[in-house]
Amino acid sequence: MEKRYAIIDSDTASDDTIAIYLASKFFKLVGITIVAGNVKFENQIRNALFTVEYFNLGIPVFVGTNRPIMGKWKTVEEVHGNNGIGDWNIPEPNLKPSTEHAIDAIIRLSKEYEGELEILAVSPLTNLALAYLKDHNIVKRIKKVWIMGGAFSRGNTTQIAEYNFWVDPEAAEIVLNAGFDITIVPWEVTEEYAEINDDIWKKIESIKNKASTFFINVNKTLREYSKKYEGHGSIHTDSLTVTLAYDPSMILEEKEFNVTVETCSTARGAMLVDWYNITKTTNAKIVLKVDKQKFINYLLSNLEHSA
Numbered sequence: 571m572e573k574r575y576a577i578i579d580s581d582t583a584s585d586d587t588i589a590i591y592l593a594s595k596f597f598k599l600v601g602i603t604i605v606a607g608n609v610k611f612e613n614q615i616r617n618a619l620f621t622v623e624y625f626n627l628g629i630p631v632f633v634g635t636n637r638p639i640m641g642k643w644k645t646v647e648e649v650h651g652n653n654g655i656g657d658w659n660i661p662e663p664n665l666k667p668s669t670e671h672a673i674d675a676i677i678r679l680s681k682e683y684e685g686e687l688e689i690l691a692v693s694p695l696t697n698l699a700l701a702y703l704k705d706h707n708i709v710k711r712i713k714k715v716w717i718m719g720g721a722f723s724r725g726n727t728t729q730i731a732e733y734n735f736w737v738d739p740e741a742a743e744i745v746l747n748a749g750f751d752i753t754i755v756p757w758e759v760t761e762e763y764a765e766i767n768d769d770i771w772k773k774i775e776s777i778k779n780k781a782s783t784f785f786i787n788v789n790k791t792l793r794e795y796s797k798k799y800e801g802h803g804s805i806h807t808d809s810l811t812v813t814l815a816y817d818p819s820m821i822l823e824e825k826e827f828n829v830t831v832e833t834c835s836t837a838r839g840a841m842l843v844d845w846y847n848i849t850k851t852t853n854a855k856i857v858l859k860v861d862k863q864k865f866i867n868y869l870l871s872n873l874e875h876s877a
């Protein structure tokens with residue numbers, strides 16, 4: 571089967587790096603665009619370049635916006651480690667990012683691969699929102715947008731908000747209302763279907779090759795944090811989103827909703843899902859159930875059969 575074209579938009583830390591690696595296996599990845607989020611911006615760029623170099627992916631890294639639209643957010647080094655990848659002491663990558671801005675790269679690539687390009691947004695949506703504001707026609711040219719973001723009610727960052735939507739709720743609102751074909755993978759769904767528990771962690775550890783070593787190192791702090799504060803193994807939200815995008819037959823249930831994002835007060839970043847279609851419109855599908863075993867199989871086989 572011909573590989574589909576995709577850009578992965580990433581605030582590159584821990585699981586993002588694995589999502590990049592998986593996306594490079596699943597798709598013809600034409601770019602990695604970096605956006606403000608998880609950890610210090612410079613570290614995110616470094617982590618993306620390191621991932622490309624480590625796995626010899628040959629994919630350009632485009633630096634994007636280094637803050638959300640409103641500029642109010644916090645990085646979460648406590649989740650991912652100080653450098654974003656479990657404090658793994660990595661060498662400085664030789665690769666350099668592209669000189670083209672991520673927003674311009676998204677617009678240009680949407681023309682080069684018109685009607686074929688998919689966006690794997692495992693990040694706050696700032697780059698995509700700004701690309702849309704610069705060129706509304708990207709909506710017609712981009713085939714599909716996969717979004718990891720939003721929580722129904724169990725916020726991982728505030729009582730109600732998931733991190734990616736919380737970092738840039740204005741951007742999320744812009745993207746959701748732009749008219750893209752959107753599928754959302756929300757936090758609770760990833761919590762249920764993208765957990766790497768002790769058994770699977772040990773299995774990955776025992777592979778002991780280049781990719782498994784990478785996985786264990788970059789996700790070390792994420793695992794400790796998830797165990798301590800969320801009471802389960804590490805949640806691989808971004809990897810699940812990329813895998814679902816590659817093989818949508820893993821989606822066992824999804825439903826179309828009108829989805830908006832709260833931008834005010836203590837509920838900032840909350841995903842508002844019109845469950846009973848009170849608004850009489852829809853703008854996105856939300857994934858509700860996933861074949862977890864398939865996800866684990868994809869992950870394990872791609873870690874086993876690496877370099």
Ligand SMILES: O=c1[nH]cnc2c1ncn2[C@@H]1O[C@H](CO)[C@@H](O)[C@H]1O
Pocket residue numbers: 583585586608646649692693718726732733734757805807808
């Ligand atoms: O506590 C956390 N667990 C997992 N991912 C997190 C956490 N905090 C921030 N992220 C980041 O935000 C998205 C998920 O909400 C993911 O994209 C991940 O990179």
